[in-house]
Amino acid sequence: MSKTLFDKIWDKHVVTSIENGPDVFYIDRHFIHEVTSPQAFDGLNKRGIKVRRPDKTVATADHNVPTENQHLPIREELSRKQVAKLEQNCEEHNVELYGLGHPWQGIVHVIGPELGITQPGRTIVCGDSHTSTHGAFGAIAFGIGTSEVEQVLATQCILQNKPKLMRITVDGKLQKGVTSKDIILFLLTKLSASGATGHFIEYAGTAIESLSMEARMTICNMSIEMGARGGLIAPDETTFDYIKGRNFAPKAEQWEYKLQQWKELFSDKDAIFDTEHHFQADEITPWITYGTNPGMGISIDESVPSKDKIDPKFQDGFEKSLNYMGLQENQALKDMPVNYVFIGSCTNARIEDLRLVADLVKGKQKADNMNVFVVPGSSQVREQAQREGIDKVLESAGFQLREPGCSACLGMNEDKIPKGEYCVSTSNRNFEGRQGPGARTILASPLTAAATAITGKLTDVRSFISN
Amino acid sequence: MEALTTITSTAVPFPHEDVDTDQIIPARFLKATTREGFGENLFRDWRYLDEDVPNPEFILNKDTHSGEILITGRNFGCGSSREHAAWAIYDYGFRALIGTQFADIFKNNSLNNGILPIETDTKTYSQLLESVETDPKTEIIINLEDQTVSVPSISLTFSFDINPYKKMCLQNGYDDIDYLISQSETIKAFEKNLHS
Numbered sequence: 001m002s003k004t005l006f007d008k009i010w011d012k013h014v015v016t017s018i019e020n021g022p023d024v025f026y027i028d029r030h031f032i033h034e035v036t037s038p039q040a041f042d043g044l045n046k047r048g049i050k051v052r053r054p055d056k057t058v059a060t061a062d063h064n065v066p067t068e069n070q071h072l073p074i075r076e077e078l079s080r081k082q083v084a085k086l087e088q089n090c091e092e093h094n095v096e097l098y099g100l101g102h103p104w105q106g107i108v109h110v111i112g113p114e115l116g117i118t119q120p121g122r123t124i125v126c127g128d129s130h131t132s133t134h135g136a137f138g139a140i141a142f143g144i145g146t147s148e149v150e151q152v153l154a155t156q157c158i159l160q161n162k163p164k165l166m167r168i169t170v171d172g173k174l175q176k177g178v179t180s181k182d183i184i185l186f187l188l189t190k191l192s193a194s195g196a197t198g199h200f201i202e203y204a205g206t207a208i209e210s211l212s213m214e215a216r217m218t219i220c221n222m223s224i225e226m227g228a229r230g231g232l233i234a235p236d237e238t239t240f241d242y243i244k245g246r247n248f249a250p251k252a253e254q255w256e257y258k259l260q261q262w263k264e265l266f267s268d269k270d271a272i273f274d275t276e277h278h279f280q281a282d283e284i285t286p287w288i289t290y291g292t293n294p295g296m297g298i299s300i301d302e303s304v305p306s307k308d309k310i311d312p313k314f315q316d317g318f319e320k321s322l323n324y325m326g327l328q329e330n331q332a333l334k335d336m337p338v339n340y341v342f343i344g345s346c347t348n349a350r351i352e353d354l355r356l357v358a359d360l361v362k363g364k365q366k367a368d369n370m371n372v373f374v375v376p377g378s379s380q381v382r383e384q385a386q387r388e389g390i391d392k393v394l395e396s397a398g399f400q401l402r403e404p405g406c407s408a409c410l411g412m413n414e415d416k417i418p419k420g421e422y423c424v425s426t427s428n429r430n431f432e433g434r435q436g437p438g439a440r441t442i443l444a445s446p447l448t449a450a451a452t453a454i455t456g457k458l459t460d461v462r463s464f465i466s467n
Numbered sequence: 468m469e470a471l472t473t474i475t476s477t478a479v480p481f482p483h484e485d486v487d488t489d490q491i492i493p494a495r496f497l498k499a500t501t502r503e504g505f506g507e508n509l510f511r512d513w514r515y516l517d518e519d520v521p522n523p524e525f526i527l528n529k530d531t532h533s534g535e536i537l538i539t540g541r542n543f544g545c546g547s548s549r550e551h552a553a554w555a556i557y558d559y560g561f562r563a564l565i566g567t568q569f570a571d572i573f574k575n576n577s578l579n580n581g582i583l584p585i586e587t588d589t590k591t592y593s594q595l596l597e598s599v600e601t602d603p604k605t606e607i608i609i610n611l612e613d614q615t616v617s618v619p620s621i622s623l624t625f626s627f628d629i630n631p632y633k634k635m636c637l638q639n640g641y642d643d644i645d646y647l648i649s650q651s652e653t654i655k656a657f658e659k660n661l662h663s
Contacts, residue, residue, distance in 0.1 A: 015657040016650065021632025024650055026657060036549065038500035043644070064498070078498035085500050129548040129572060145550035145576035146502075147643070155647040157654055161630065163571075193485055194542040197571060227545060229571055293485045293545070313541065317484040410547075412494035431489040431546060433512045 002268035005234050006165055006200055009140045009265070013123045015157055022159040028122040030152045031108045032059045032095070034086040035412070036127030040150035041089040051093040053156045058117060059090050059097040062107045066414045067375050067402035070100050079413065093153075104247075106378020106404045109133040109346035113217065114380055116246025120235035120262040125152060130346045130428065132223040135232035136216035137239055138265045140200070142230040163229055164198050164274040167267070169205035172281035177462040179356070180215035181348060181426065181445035183207070184222040185287035185297050191277065192314070193295035197227030199275065202267060207281035208233060213242040214352035221347045222428050225294040234266040286461050289430045289443040290333060291321035296430075300448065300460045303332045324432050325440050326420070333458050337369065338442070340423035341453040342435070343399075344375030345409040348426035348446050351384045357399075357450040358390040360461070366398035367456025373415060374399050375407040399453065411436040424452045468581045470640035474563050474609040477534035478599045479526060486539065487546035488573060492555045494547075505551050506558030527559075532603045538596055539566035544573025553580045563609050565616065567592050578633050579643065583609065585616060585627045594623055611638060 003011075015024040030053075032040075037059070044051065051057055064079035074080035083100065090097040098104040104111055109130050112118040120138035125131060127149040134141035144158065151158045168191075170183060188195075201223050208216070216233050223231030240259060243249045250258040285299040296318070298304065306329045310318045322328065343349070343357055354376065366372050374394055376382040382404055385391050391401045408415040409427035411434060417423040419438030426449050427434075430441035442458070451459040496508040514525050521528045537556070543566050544552060553576040556564070563583040577584045587595075598605045598621045608617045611634060617624040629637075636643065647654075 016653050018632050018646075021630060024647065024654070026654070026661065035497050039502050039550075042501065047648075049648075063494075082498050082500060127548060127550075129546065143548035143572055145548055145553070145572060145579060147550060147576065147579040151644050151647050154644055155651065155654055156658075157647055157650070159632075159643045159647065193545060194568065194570070197542065197568060224546075227542065227570060293487065295485075314484065316482075316540075320483070410489075410494045412497065429487070429489070429546060431487045433493055434489050437493075437512055 002271040004165055004267040004271040004273065005138060005202055005232060005265055006140065009121055009123065010162060018159070022161045024157050025160040026123065026157050027125050027152050028056065029117055029124045030057045031112055031124070031126035031131070032057060032149065033063055033108050033126070033128065034061050034082045035063045036146050037089065037149055038082065038085045039146045040127070040153055041093065043150040044093070044153055049154055051095055051153045054094045054096070056156060057095045057153070058112070059086060059095050060105055060108050060111055061086055061099045063406045063410065063412050065100060065405040067405045067407045070403045076414065103379050106380065107346045107349065107406055109221065110350060110377030110381065113137065113213070114246065114378060116243050116249035119243060119258070120239060120265050125158065129224040130221050132228070132230040133217050133221040133346055135220040135223070135230045136213060137243070138232055138235035138262070140230065140232065143224065163200045165202065166196050166199040166228070166275040166277070167202045167204055167273040168277045168279070170203070170207040170279045170281055171205040172207055174207060174281045174284065175462070177286055177447060177465050178284055179445040179447055180211050180218045182284055182287040184219045185289065185294070185443060186284045187279070188222065188225055188295045189287070189297035190279070191226055193225060193293040194227040195295070196223065199228050201226070201228045201231035202273070203231055203233050209236065212352060213238060214350040217350070218347055222294065225428060235262050286445060286448050288333065288448065288458070290325065290327055291318065292324055292430055292432050293317070294428065294430060294443060296321060298333070300334055300458070303330050304328065306330050334460055336422070336458045337456060338422045338424050338452055338458055339369050339371060340417050340421050341370060341372045341449050342375070342408045342417070342423055342425040342427060343446055343449050344373065344377070344407050345427035346377065346406070347428045349375060349377030349381065351381050353426065353446045354381065354385050354390050355388070356446050358393040360447060360450045361397040361399065361454060362393050364397055364454050366453050369456045370453050372399040372453045373402060373408055375402045375415070376404050378404050408435050410434060411439070424449045424458065468640045468642050471562060471581055471583060471637045472611055474535055476536050476607060477532070477604060478536035478538050478565070478607050479532045479534055480538045480596055480599050481526060482538065482540045482596055484540040485542045485545055488544055488549050488552040489546055491544065491552040492549065497549060497551050502554050504558065505555035506560070509555040509559045532599070535560060535562040536607055536609070537561045537564050538599055539564050541567045543569050545570040548572045550576045550580070553577045553582055557582055565592070565595065578637065581637065581640070583611065583637060585609070587625055587627060591623070591625050594621065
C-alpha cells in the first residue's frame with residue numbers, strides 16, 4: 001500500500017497501540033530547555049526515577065538568557081534561578097547540557113540541526129511548539145507540553161493519536177527578494193492561523209525542493225502558526241549534504257547505511273493526503289503581517305484590508321487587532337516609520353539569514369531613528385559570522401550583533417520592544433505583547449527587516465535591490 | 468490529576484477568536500519552577516491596565532459572571548506549547564472549556580491536567596453563549612460519562628466527542644505517565660530492534 005513520508009516514519013515508531021486510544025509513540029531525540037522542563041524533572045524526582053535515556057536527551061538554555069555579557073551572572077533573579085535549575089537537573093540526571101558558555105549553546109531549534117542531531121526519519125520532541133523546525137530534515141518533530149516532557153524523560157515515549165495529513169505544494173521559481181519566510185507568511189495568510197489544526201503538513205513542490213536547509217527550516221518552523229503540530233519535507237541531496245560531517249552525523253560505514261535508509265523517505269506517488277493545497281511560487285511577494293496573529297498578512301505593497309473583505313468568522317478579531325496595532329483599514333504600510341528591527345529567533349537566526357542581511361546592508365548605514373538587534377541563533381552561528389567578517393559589516397552599518405538566545409522573540413528575557421513601538425521582526429509570532437507588553441510586531445523576512453533598518457521605514461526590498 | 472465526572476456550574480463568556488497562549492499567560496510569567504500559582508496571572512495583559520490596575524472592562528474583573536466553565540472562541544490556545552496556560556486556567560478555577568475549536572497542543576495539555584475541553588458546532592455554541600451572556604445565572608451541566616452538556620433553562624442538550632482513553636483517564640484521575648511506566652518492558656523490547 002502507498003504510504004506518505006509521515007506514515008513511513010510514524011509506523012516505525014509505534015511501540016504499541018491502546019484500543020480506541022492513542023499510540024505509544026517512541027521518541028528518538030528529546031531536546032529540553034529551562035522553561036518547560038523544571039516541573040517535568042520535579043515529577044521524576046517525586047517518583048524517585050531517573051531519565052530513562054539520557055543518551056537521547058540534549059539540553060540548552062535559550063529562552064531566559066541575556067544576549068549581552070553572557071559571561072556575567074544573569075541579572076534577573078527568576079531567570080537566573082530557572083537556568084540554575086536546569087543545570088542542577090541535568091547534572092542529577094546525567095543529561096548533556098550545552099548551557100551558557102558552552103561553544104554549542106544556542107536556540108534549541110538551531111543547535112539540533114547544526115550539530116547533526118536532527119536527522120531524517122527520526123522522531124523529535126521538545127517542550128516548545130517550534131520543534132516543528134526539525135521536520136525540514138524529513139523527521140517527525142513536534143512541540144509538547146511539560147506533562148509530555150515528563151513522559152519522555154521517564155519512558156522515552158508519549159501517547160499520541162496519529163494526526164491527519166495535509167500536503168502543501170509550491171511549484172515554480174521565487175521572485176528576486178522573496179525568501180522562504182515570505183513563502184510561509186504567504187501560506188499563513190492564505191490558509192489562516194487555524195488552517196492546519198489537527199494536521200501534520202508535508203511541504204512539496206519544485207519551489208520547496210530548490211531551498212537550502214536553512215530556508216526549509218524557516219518554513220517548517222512556522223507550521224505551528226497554521227495550527228499544525230508539525231511540518232516536514234522529504235530529505236534529498238541538499239539534506240544529506242547539510243548533515244554530512246556534522247558533530248553527531250553518522251560516520252564512515254554507518255553513513256552509507258543511513259543514507260540508504262534516508263533515501264526511502266518520501267511519499268509514495270499515489271499516497272493519499274487528507275487535505276491538499278497547491279500554490280505557484282511566482283504569486284509570492286515580500287510578505288508582512290499587519291495584525292496580531294501570523295495569519296493576518298499582506299504583500300508589502302498592499303494595504304491593510306477593509307473589514308468587509310475579511311471572512312465574517314475573523315471580523316471580531318480583525319478589529320481588535322487593528323486597534324492593538326494602531327492601524328486603520330485600507331492603510332498602506334509601505335513607508336510607515338518604524339524604530340525597531342529584530343533579526344533573530346528560531347525562525348531566522350541561522351548563518352544563511354545573517355549572510356542575506358550582511359549582503360544587503362554592506363556599505364550602508366542604518367537610519368538614525370532605528371534600533372537594530374541582530375541575535376544569532378547559536379554560538380556556532382556567531383563564530384561563523386565572525387569568521388566571515390559579517391560582524392564587521394553589521395557593525396559598520398550600525399547594527400548590533402549580540403550573543404545567542406531567543407531574545408526579543410518572546411519578551412521573556414531582557415530584550416523587549418517598548419510599548420507602542422513597531423518592530424519589524426524576523427521571528428514567528430505577532431501576538432499582542434509577544435515582544436513585550438504593548439509592543440507591535442510586524443513579521444517579515446530578514447531581507448525586508450534589513451532594508452527597513454536602512455531606510456527607517458517599512459520597505460519593499462525589491463525596489464531596494466534594484467536601486 | 469484530580470478525577471472529573473460531572474460539572475454543574477455557571478459559566479464565564481470569553482468569545483474571542485484565536486486567543487493564543489501568550490494571552491492566557493505571557494512569557495514573562497513562565498519563570499516559576501513549580502506548577503502552582505499561575506492563576507494569578509491568567510490573561511494578565513487583558514486583565515490589568517498599566518501599573519497593575521485591574522481593567523474594569525475585563526470579564527474576570529466584573530462581578531457579573533463566574534463559574535467553573537469558560538466559553539471560548541474559535542482556535543483558543545493557539546501558539547506556544549506552554550503547559551503553563553493549562554495550569555493557569557486550572558489554578559484560576561476553571562474545570563471545563565466549551566468552544567468551537569481548540570488548538571491541538573493546548574487541548575492535550577488541558578486533558579493532561581484535568582480540564583475538559585468540549586468542542587461543539589457554531590450554532591450550539593452561539594445558543595449557549597447567548598444564554599450565558601444574557602443570564603449569568605445560566606446553569607450548565609456537563610456529564611462526562613454520557614458525554615453530554617445540558618442547559619436546562621433553554622432546554623438545550625448536546626453531546627460531545629472525547630477519545631475513550633482520555634475519558635477514562637479524566638474519570639479516574641489517571642496520568643498518561645502511569646500507563647507509560649507500566650509499559651516499560653514493551654518499550655525495552657521495542658528499543659532492542661530500533662536503530663535510530
